[in-house]
Amino acid sequence: MTELLSSTNYSKDLWYRNNWKLYSYTKKIDACDPKAFYQFEENLYKGERFYWKTSDNDMKIIGLGIATSISSFNEGNRYEDIQEKWNTVINDAKIINNSQSPGTGPLIFGGFCFDSESIKESEWEPFGDSLFYLPKYMMTVINDKDYYLTVNYIHDNCSDEELMKETDDILYKLQNAKNYVQYEKVPSIKSSKELAVHEWVQAVERIVQMINSSEQQKVVLARKMKVEFENNISSTYVLQQLLHQQPSSFVFSIENGESCFIGASPERLVKKINDHILSTCLAGSIGRSTNLDEDKRLGEALLHDPKNLFEHELVVSMIEDALRQFCHQLTIPEQPILMKTPDVQHLYTPVVGKTWRNSSILDMVQELHPTPALGGVPTKPAMELIRENENMDRGFYASPIGWTDYLGNGEFIVGIRSGLLKGKESYLYAGCGLVSDSKSNDELIETRIKFRPMLKAIGGKL
Ligand SMILES: C=C(O[C@@H]1C=C(C(=O)O)C=C[C@H]1O)C(=O)O
Numbered sequence: 001m002t003e004l005l006s007s008t009n010y011s012k013d014l015w016y017r018n019n020w021k022l023y024s025y026t027k028k029i030d031a032c033d034p035k036a037f038y039q040f041e042e043n044l045y046k047g048e049r050f051y052w053k054t055s056d057n058d059m060k061i062i063g064l065g066i067a068t069s070i071s072s073f074n075e076g077n078r079y080e081d082i083q084e085k086w087n088t089v090i091n092d093a094k095i096i097n098n099s100q101s102p103g104t105g106p107l108i109f110g111g112f113c114f115d116s117e118s119i120k121e122s123e124w125e126p127f128g129d130s131l132f133y134l135p136k137y138m139m140t141v142i143n144d145k146d147y148y149l150t151v152n153y154i155h156d157n158c159s160d161e162e163l164m165k166e167t168d169d170i171l172y173k174l175q176n177a178k179n180y181v182q183y184e185k186v187p188s189i190k191s192s193k194e195l196a197v198h199e200w201v202q203a204v205e206r207i208v209q210m211i212n213s214s215e216q217q218k219v220v221l222a223r224k225m226k227v228e229f230e231n232n233i234s235s236t237y238v239l240q241q242l243l244h245q246q247p248s249s250f251v252f253s254i255e256n257g258e259s260c261f262i263g264a265s266p267e268r269l270v271k272k273i274n275d276h277i278l279s280t281c282l283a284g285s286i287g288r289s290t291n292l293d294e295d296k297r298l299g300e301a302l303l304h305d306p307k308n309l310f311e312h313e314l315v316v317s318m319i320e321d322a323l324r325q326f327c328h329q330l331t332i333p334e335q336p337i338l339m340k341t342p343d344v345q346h347l348y349t350p351v352v353g354k355t356w357r358n359s360s361i362l363d364m365v366q367e368l369h370p371t372p373a374l375g376g377v378p379t380k381p382a383m384e385l386i387r388e389n390e391n392m393d394r395g396f397y398a399s400p401i402g403w404t405d406y407l408g409n410g411e412f413i414v415g416i417r418s419g420l421l422k423g424k425e426s427y428l429y430a431g432c433g434l435v436s437d438s439k440s441n442d443e444l445i446e447t448r449i450k451f452r453p454m455l456k457a458i459g460g461k462l
C-alpha cells in the first residue's frame with residue numbers, strides 16, 4: 001500500500017482537494033493485554049496515544065498514533081463544531097465493522113478545556129480549546145472478553161484487500177511484541193508545592209461571604225500543585241499506577257507530544273449507548289479511614305450532613321433539568337448513596353434515562369458542562385467568579401473527556417483527580433464546592449484529600 005499519510009489536523013478543504021477519505025477496518029482479535037498494546041512500539045507512538053478504562057471495567061479503549069486530529073477554535077460553539085467536523089469525516093468514510101459493538105470502529109477520543117474564556121497558561125497550550133484524536137490503531141476490550149482492533153487510514157484510495165492486509169501486518173507485529181513492561185522505578189521527586197495556598201483560602205472566604213449576601217448558591221474553587229522530578233516523568237508509569245491503585249474509577253490518559261493529561265476520575269458526565277443514557281451526580285465529600293468502624297462513621301456523617309447534601313442536591317437538580325430535554329424517561333433516586341474510592345467518599349446519585357431525540361452525545365455534553373459539581377449555581381456568574389478568583393488556567397482539568405463513535409455512541413467523564421505531566425514537571429489539580437456554610441479550612445483539607453490519587457501515582461504524598 002502507498003505510504004500512510006502522516007497525521008494531519010482535519011481540514012475540510014485540504015481533504016476535499018486531495019480526495020482524502022477515511023478507510024476504517026475493525027477485526028475481532030485474540031486477547032491482548034491492553035497495557036501491552038499501549039506500550040506497543042512506544043518509540044513510534046509516544047506522544048500520540050490515549051488510554052480509557054471505565055469505572056465498572058466493562059470497556060477499555062486504547063489508541064496509538066493519530067490518523068487525524070480534530071480541534072475547534074470556535075469558542076461559542078465548540079461542541080457543534082467538533083461534531084460537524086467528525087460528521088464530515090464519517091459521512092465520506094469507507095467503514096468495515098461487523099461487530100457493531102459500541103466503541104469499535106472509527107471513533108474520536110479527547111476533550112475540551114474547562115472554560116474557553118479563562119486565562120491561558122503555557123502548560124496547556126498544546127491542548128488548546130478542544131482536542132480529539134482519530135487513532136491510527138485502536139484496541140477495544142469489552143467486558144475483558146471481546147477484543148477488537150480498528151485500523152484507520154486517511155487516504156485517497158485504498159482497497160479492502162490493502163486495508164485488511166495492513167491490519168494483519170499490525171496484528172502479526174503485535175502478537176510478536178514483548179509483553180508489557182511493568183515500570184518499577186518510583187519517580188524521584190525534587191520538589192512538591194501547593195501553589196498560592198494562602199490566596200486560595202482568602203478567595204474561599206471571599207466567595208463564601210458573597211454566597212451569603214447574594215443569589216449565588218455554589219461555586220467550585222480549584223487550586224493546583226506543582227511537582228518537579230529529578231528525571232522525566234513517565235506517563236506510562238503513572239498510568240500503570242493509576243490502573244492498579246484506582247480500580248473503581250475511570251482511568252484516562254491523553255498524550256500530546258511531550259505532555260500528557262492523565263487521571264482517575266470517579267465522575268461520569270454522560271454515557272449514551274443507542275437510546276440508553278447514564279449520568280452521575282457526584283458532590284459532597286469526606287475522607288476515608290483505615291479503621292472500618294471509623295470509615296463507616298465518616299460515611300454515615302456524610303450521608304446526613306446538611307452542607308454536603310446541599311452541595312449534592314444542586315448537582316442533581318441541574319443534571320435533571322439538562323437531561324429532561326433529551327430523555328422521555330429519567331430515573332433519579334430520591335436520596336444519594338455513598339461512593340467510596342481509596343481516598344475519598346462521595347455522595348452519589350446515579351441517573352438513568354432513555355433518549356427520544358436523535359441527538360449526539362456532544363449535544364448532551366454541551367448542555368451538561370459545567371455541572372454544579374465543577375462550576376456552580378447559577379452557572380454563569382459562577383464561571384465569572386472562578387475566572388476572577390482562581391488565578392489559574394484549569395486547562396482540561398474538570399472538563400469533559402471521552403469519546404464518540406461513528407454511530408453516535410459515547411461516554412464522557414469530568415477530568416478530575418488529574419494532572420498534567422510534562423518532562424520533569426507536573427501540575428495536579430483539585431477543587432471543592434463552596435456553599436453558604438463552607439469553612440475555608442475544611443475545604444482546604446478536602447482539596448488535599450483530592451490531590452492524593454494523583455500524588456500517590458507519581459510517587460508523592462500529602
Ligand atoms: C472538583 C473536584 O471534585 C468535585 C467536587 C466535590 C465536592 O466538592 O464535594 C465532589 C466531587 C467532584 O464533583 C475535584 O476532585 O477536583
Ligand SMILES: [Mg+2]
Nearest residue numbers: 284285432433
Ligand atoms: Mg465538597
